[in-house]
Amino acid sequence: MLIGQTRPENSGRRDVGRLSFHVKRRPGVLCCSRFMVRILAITNQKGGVGKTTTAINLGASLASADLRVLLVDLDPQGNATSGLGLDKDGLSTSIYDVLLRDADPASAICPTEVDLLQLLPSNRELIGATVELTTASRREFRLKRALESLHSHYDFILIDCPPSLGILTVNALAAADSLLIPIQCEYFALEGLSELMNTISRARQIINPRLCIEGVLLTMYDERLNLSGQIRESVQEHLGHQVFQTIIPRNVCLAEAPSFGKPVLLYDARSRGSNSYLQLAREILERHFPGPLAEVPKIEKKGLSP
Numbered sequence: 109m110l111i112g113q114t115r116p117e118n119s120g121r122r123d124v125g126r127l128s129f130h131v132k133r134r135p136g137v138l139c140c141s142r143f144m145v146r147i148l149a150i151t152n153q154k155g156g157v158g159k160t161t162t163a164i165n166l167g168a169s170l171a172s173a174d175l176r177v178l179l180v181d182l183d184p185q186g187n188a189t190s191g192l193g194l195d196k197d198g199l200s201t202s203i204y205d206v207l208l209r210d211a212d213p214a215s216a217i218c219p220t221e222v223d224l225l226q227l228l229p230s231n232r233e234l235i236g237a238t239v240e241l242t243t244a245s246r247r248e249f250r251l252k253r254a255l256e257s258l259h260s261h262y263d264f265i266l267i268d269c270p271p272s273l274g275i276l277t278v279n280a281l282a283a284a285d286s287l288l289i290p291i292q293c294e295y296f297a298l299e300g301l302s303e304l305m306n307t308i309s310r311a312r313q314i315i316n317p318r319l320c321i322e323g324v325l326l327t328m329y330d331e332r333l334n335l336s337g338q339i340r341e342s343v344q345e346h347l348g349h350q351v352f353q354t355i356i357p358r359n360v361c362l363a364e365a366p367s368f369g370k371p372v373l374l375y376d377a378r379s380r381g382s383n384s385y386l387q388l389a390r391e392i393l394e395r396h397f398p399g400p401l402a403e404v405p406k407i408e409k410k411g412l413s414p
C-alpha cells in the first residue's frame with residue numbers, strides 16, 4: 109500500500125533513483141489540509157491533443173506547490189505510466205485490477221520521481237475492461253467507488269482519459285468534479301467538441317449532476333503560425349470564459365521528457381513548456397483559492413542531470 113509519502117516497492121517501477129526535486133515550504137503556500145480533494149478528468153475523444161502531456165505536467169506542477177497529487181492512468185495505452193518512468197508491462201497491479209477485480213486501489217499506487225505525485229498505473233490489460241465492464245453491475249461507477257477510499261489522502265486527483273467516449277471515459281465523468289479539455293491548435297481543433305459537450309450534458313443528467321468544466325486548454329500553440337492564432341481566436345470566441353488564459357506552447361522539451369520517464373520540470377525546469385504548466389497550475393489554484401494561497405512556490409532543483 110502506498111499512500112502519502114511512503115515508498116514501498118512495486119515490481120513495475122524502473123529504478124530511477126531517489127527523487128531530486130524539492131520545493132520550498134513557505135508560510136502562505138496552500139496548505140493541504142484546508143480543502144477537499146478535487147478530481148479533474150483530462151478528456152477529449154480526439155487523439156493526440158495533449159491529454160497525457162497535460163496530466164503528467166500539471167500533476168508535477170501541482171505537486172511542486174506542496175499539494176498531494178494522484179494521477180490515474182485510465183488509458184490502455186499507458187502513456188502516463190511510461191511517461192512517468194514506470195515499466196507498464198511489469199506492473200503487478202494496475203487500474204484494471206482495481207476496476208475489474210476489486211483490488212484495493214492503494215495496493216496499485218506507485219511513487220514517481222516527483223515528491224507528492226503518485227500514479228495509479230495502466231497498461232494494455234485495460235483494453236479488456238471495455239468489454240468486461242459491459243455486463244458488470246453499476247459499471248459507470250467503478251472508478252468513482254474505487255477513488256472514494258483515497259479522497260482524504262490527496263488534494264488533487266487527475267484522470268488521464270483515453271481518446272474515446274467509451275465506458276472508461278464515462279467512468280471518469282462519473283468520478284470527476286470537473287473536466288479539463290485540451291484542444292490542439294490545429295485546423296480540426298473544434299471537430300468533435302460538440303459530441304463531447306453532448307456527452308458531458310448527458311453525464312450531468314444521468315450519472316453526475318455536479319460535473320462542471322474546469323476549463324478548455326489550448327495546447328501545442330505555435331506563435332510562428334498564423335493558423336495557431338486563428339484557432340486561438342476561434343476557440344476563445346466559441347467558448348469564451350471557459351478557455352484557460354494559459355496557453356501551452358509547442359515545445360520540444362514537452363515532447364522529449366516522456367521518453368526519459370520524467371515530467372518536464374525534471375527534464376528542463378527552465379523550458380517554456382515547464383513554465384507554461386506551472387502557470388496552468390497557478391491559474392487553477394487561483395480560481396479555487398484566490399489570493400496568496402494560490403502561490404506556486406519557486407522550485408529548487410537539486411542534483412539533477414538534465
Ligand SMILES: Nc1ncnc2c1ncn2[C@@H]1O[C@H](COP(=O)(O)OP(=O)(O)OP(=O)(O)O)[C@@H](O)[C@H]1O
Nearest residue numbers: 155156157158159160161271328357358359362363
Ligand atoms: N506542447 C507540446 N509541444 C510539443 N509536443 C507536444 C506537446 N504536447 C504534446 N506533445 C506531443 O504530442 C503527442 C501527443 O501528446 P499526448 O500523448 O499528450 O496526447 P494525448 O491527447 O494524450 O494522446 P492520446 O489521445 O493518444 O492519448 C506526444 O508525442 C507528445 O509528446
Ligand SMILES: [Mg+2]
Nearest residue numbers: 159160183187
Ligand atoms: Mg494520452
